[in-house]
Amino acid sequence: MTNTRRLQILAPWAVTVALFVMWELACWLLSVAPFVLPRPSLIFKTMYDFHTQLIDHSLHTLFTTVIGFVLAVIGGLLIGIAVGASRFVYVALYPLLIGFNSIPKVALVPIIVIWFGIGTVPAIITACSVAFFPIAVNIATGLATIEPEMRDVLRSLGASSWEILTKVGIPRSAPYLFASLKIAITLAFIGSVISETVASNKGIGYLMLSASSRFEVPLVFAGLLVVGAMGIGMYAICVIFESRMTRWAFRGQDMQG
């Protein structure tokens, strides 16, 4: 392993640690009250003290997020393929999709609660509704930008539209899909936590809301850190999938770099 490689692996950890150290020092030097901005050391201590609750609630959030994400992948793929493969569907559906994506999802949660009650289901639906859009758009872009020559080669061989879609369209869109998954998984976390904050009795969002209503600010921050860490973890899993499945799209680059 070269020195540059070692540095690249260490850099994100070093920067994170440095940030916490600076934060700690600033709180200490300026004597900031813990209920305004708790010191990292206090946050970590709270994390330890409340670890059973934190683990319980964060696993619930992880569960709703992943379910919502998987549904978003399925829905996004179907809509993206329909929009990308057919000009007509594109024209008909695109304004509606943009319109739906512009709606702040937090405004949807009360409606979903009226339909399904509070708890897990609204969180899943919110996560899904935030996350499907980038997936659909990216798949559609990948399909719509097939080179005309490639299409001609296949058509002159006698390929059907379905064959063009499966042999060129979908493999060609794979890098777009994986790029969008990385965005979608973080959006899914935002969706589920928002929904839990507004209407749930379980999950990290609920934990943070109830902690803040009791002025237990260190616990709120502990929740925030946990959500961030889960986001990084899921993002990393998407990156691993991406580099496994679409090696060709990163040709000539050092994958580890």
Place this chain on the structure above:
Amino acid sequence: MSANSLVDIRDVSLTYGQGVEGTLAVEHLTLEIEKGDFVAVVGPSGCGKSSLMKLVTGLVPPSSGSIFVKGEKVTRPIQGVGMAFQNSTLMPWRTTLDNVMLPFEIVEPHKRHLRSERGKYVAQAEQLLQTVGLGKFGKKFPWELSGGMQQRANLCRALVHQPELLMLDEPFGALDAFTREELWSVMQNLWIQKRFTAMLVTHDLREAVYLSDTVFVISHRPGRVIYRAEIDLPRPRTLETTFEPKFIDIVHDLRSRISHELAT
């Protein structure tokens, strides 16, 4: 129409767009390609050469006139034609061998037999890669190959299912002069072995004369056939042939016809 002709284009016109703003790409064009012939179509740029290819393969319907391939009128994309473009259009997610195998997955009857006789088809594709000097590169991805090698693989993909008709749209246009001349010889050898019917669209007159039996000169847009030259140089032609007076005379003659066309 002679009994042997594989492609018969009769009085074909093609307009892109509609009404007054439509551009006439091809006008009253008539030409025939005999079975087993290598035909080149040359002309100034923007003369509708590429449109001609799309017309013959049925990718674009003519505005008037008709096109027959194997005696049948072309009304929709005809099946099983081999095509190669200037851009190699190989799929980066497939290995070179899998790229060459693509026609077997689409063209009948290979498509039906591919699963059960995969070994036989792989052997055919590997054999063809061998002929063009890519024997060892089947497992490599296209983006790991040089431009010239990609274009060889592209030719293999166009030919692997032994199509009766091969359409070449400036397949060597993006290559450097040395690689291009090398591939002329590769192309000629493949043609001598397999004797498919080929239509080459190019603006390189030496390439046209080197490879073909007949050269058609197309006029400025809208394209019409303004000259037809039979190239009776003996085969196989070599790089040496291109320096012989007879070869140079033919190229010169074609060049002056195109200059004349550009001047009018």
